[in-house]
Amino acid sequence: MAKIVFEGVRKTFGDFTALDGIDLEIGSGEFLVVVGPSGCGKSTLLDLLGGLSTPTAGRILLDGKPVTGPGLDRGIVFQQYALLPWRTALGNVEFGLEATGVPRRERKARAREFLDLVGLSGFEDRHPHQLSGGMRQRVAIARSLAYDPDVLLMDEPFAALDAQTRESLQDELRRIWQRTGKTVVFITHGIEEAVYLGQKVAVMTSRPGRIKEIVPVAFGERPGTGTATGPQGEELRSSPEFARYRHDIWTLLHDEVARAQQLEKEEASV
Numbered sequence: 001m002a003k004i005v006f007e008g009v010r011k012t013f014g015d016f017t018a019l020d021g022i023d024l025e026i027g028s029g030e031f032l033v034v035v036g037p038s039g040c041g042k043s044t045l046l047d048l049l050g051g052l053s054t055p056t057a058g059r060i061l062l063d064g065k066p067v068t069g070p071g072l073d074r075g076i077v078f079q080q081y082a083l084l085p086w087r088t089a090l091g092n093v094e095f096g097l098e099a100t101g102v103p104r105r106e107r108k109a110r111a112r113e114f115l116d117l118v119g120l121s122g123f124e125d126r127h128p129h130q131l132s133g134g135m136r137q138r139v140a141i142a143r144s145l146a147y148d149p150d151v152l153l154m155d156e157p158f159a160a161l162d163a164q165t166r167e168s169l170q171d172e173l174r175r176i177w178q179r180t181g182k183t184v185v186f187i188t189h190g191i192e193e194a195v196y197l198g199q200k201v202a203v204m205t206s207r208p209g210r211i212k213e214i215v216p217v218a219f220g221e222r223p224g225t226g227t228a229t230g231p232q233g234e235e236l237r238s239s240p241e242f243a244r245y246r247h248d249i250w251t252l253l254h255d256e257v258a259r260a261q262q263l264e265k266e267e268a269s270v
């Protein structure tokens with residue numbers, strides 16, 4: 001059974017149809033990346049899955065049950081690190097555990113474990129203003145992981161970071177995903193990011209937002225999977241297969257962006 005199912009989902013805001021006819025299945029433990037032109041409804045799709053808003057038509061199933069609101073089975077990471085400024089890194093990760101009723105002592109230990117997982121051992125007592133952007137985003141990821149949601153929903157989590165930090169967090173996220181087996185739905189504007197991270201890349205159309213195509217991405221076994229020693233990092237990014245995927249997705253996306261711009265022009269001239 002698929003972990004997540006979108007069945008004929010539509011979302012309208014007044015007269016405006018943001019999403020229409022979304023049918024999508026995401027398997028358990030799958031890493032799906034969603035790309036699409038600006039304003040095509042990527043965040044709307046993720047908000048619906050997160051239970052932050054409800055579909056106008058159709059339904060979304062998680063483990064076979066309709067999503068009716070937010071839940072601890074889904075962790076959400078946004079572009080802006082929504083950390084509590086008055087709490088330390090450890091305190092912020094613990095915060096995510098308070099709602100789940102984990103005893104205080106265990107909370108501390110678990111928060112330390114997850115800060116360690118995202119490479120922040122030694123920074124437990126720092127406050128957000130004493131951390132770099134990349135470190136703050138790591139804290140946000142650790143907080144979402146600590147209460148052990150089955151599903152991780154990520155809305156352009158690395159968009160505000162510099163290229164190097166972004167690439168190192170991409171590797172870390174892949175490692176965490178491989179280690180924990182979570183189902184990940186990740187939104188990005190970056191085609192390279194999509195190819196690097198995704199097992200599948202869903203390309204969306206705009207106005208209304210629909211799924212245009214789902215491109216499976218496979219580079220053979222990559223490090224982190226058992227004893228695999230395949231390419232990663234720069235070696236993978238500069239490989240011919242990588243360039244091919246990037247080109248395929250770029251072409252799908254380019255047509256959509258051109259179509260969306262044309263529609264905008266036509267509307268403006270009416």
Ligand SMILES: Nc1ncnc2c1ncn2[C@@H]1O[C@H](COP(=O)(O)OP(=O)(O)OP(=O)(O)O)[C@@H](O)[C@H]1O
Nearest residue numbers: 013016018036037038039040041042043044045189
């Ligand atoms: N609460 C709302 N009320 C009215 N319109 C909305 C609302 N939320 C989103 N929209 C509209 O729905 C469309 C999809 O928005 P959404 O933020 O999901 O797109 P996106 O693909 O995530 O965009 P971007 O890539 O620019 O972040 C946009 O045209 C947006 O203006």
